[in-house]
Amino acid sequence: MTDxxxxxxxxxxxxxxxxxxxxxxxxxxxxxxxxxxxTPGAEPYTRKVLTFERAFNDEVGAEVxxxxxIVTHRSPYRIEHMPxxxxxxxxxxxxxxxxxxxxxxxxxxxxxxSYIANLHVAKKAREIVSMTIELMRGT
Amino acid sequence: MADGGIMGLAWRHNRWLAERQVAIASNIANINTPRYQxxxxxxxELTNRANAVHAAHMRLDQSSFRAFVDHxxxxxxxxxxGNTLGLEHQLATLADTHQSYAMNAGAIRAFHRMIMASSKG
Numbered sequence: 001m002t003d004x005x006x007x008x009x010x011x012x013x014x015x016x017x018x019x020x021x022x023x024x025x026x027x028x029x030x031x032x033x034x035x036x037x038x039t040p041g042a043e044p045y046t047r048k049v050l051t052f053e054r055a056f057n058d059e060v061g062a063e064v065x066x067x068x069x070i071v072t073h074r075s076p077y078r079i080e081h082m083p084x085x086x087x088x089x090x091x092x093x094x095x096x097x098x099x100x101x102x103x104x105x106x107x108x109x110x111x112x113x114s115y116i117a118n119l120h121v122a123k124k125a126r127e128i129v130s131m132t133i134e135l136m137r138g139t
Numbered sequence: 140m141a142d143g144g145i146m147g148l149a150w151r152h153n154r155w156l157a158e159r160q161v162a163i164a165s166n167i168a169n170i171n172t173p174r175y176q177x178x179x180x181x182x183x184e185l186t187n188r189a190n191a192v193h194a195a196h197m198r199l200d201q202s203s204f205r206a207f208v209d210h211x212x213x214x215x216x217x218x219x220x221g222n223t224l225g226l227e228h229q230l231a232t233l234a235d236t237h238q239s240y241a242m243n244a245g246a247i248r249a250f251h252r253m254i255m256a257s258s259k260g
Contacts, residue, residue, distance in 0.1 A: 004157035004158050004161045008160045008161050011161065011168050015168030052169070064165075114167075114226075117167050120233070125164070
């Protein structure tokens with residue numbers, strides 16, 4: 001049977017890794033929020049979304065969270081009338097990414113909050129281990 | 140004193156607290172996982188009673204520690220994704236677990252010092 005404190009650390013670490021991946025995807029969306037195509041009528045950057053899934057980790061001995069697949073968001077592109085743009089179609093309309101920077105910033109803040117919570121769990125588990133070692137030292 | 144007495148009780152409680160931390164860590168790690176149900180260990184009173192049955196054989200019933208239960212009271216807090224977790228509640232439970240562990244460790248240390256002091260005469 002796996003030591004529960006070791007399992008706790010493994011679970012918290014997996015949570016931090018998943019939130020890091022989420023931050024990376026959100027950062028990519030923000031960086032590409034204005035990335036249009038280069039040829040007339042070309043598709044722009046499409047917003048990416050990271051999914052989370054559960055998986056049993058034999059080393060940890062518990063079910064951990066894992067960053068799943070990165071899928072594209074199905075919301076429509078933003079259309080703007082820019083006749084001189086390289087990506088403008090016959091009507092002068094340019095497709096812009098379906099990325100809302102405010103939504104991404106909110107997602108980043110949420111990922112940050114979850115990352116800190118997982119870090120706090122890892123910290124508390126380490127403190128308990130230290131407490132147990134101190135117990136042996138004190139006696 | 141087949142069940143270990145006060146120090147045995149404190150040790151078992153710490154074991155239960157460590158298992159509870161696994162449940163809390165799993166809950167916090169899955170804070171954004173859709174349809175994840177909040178988990179918790181059975182109350183210590185139940186696990187301690189189960190262990191008392193086996194105390195004479197000095198063997199713990201490990202299955203009682205690993206019996207995670209859902210949080211029925213958190214069903215009302217189900218969000219759009221199906222997740223029933225509340226981060227603040229989990230962090231508060233984590234702090235409570237940590238504090239209880241510290242108290243038990245202090246109690247074990249104090250009792251051990253008493254035993255050592257009495258054995259020295």
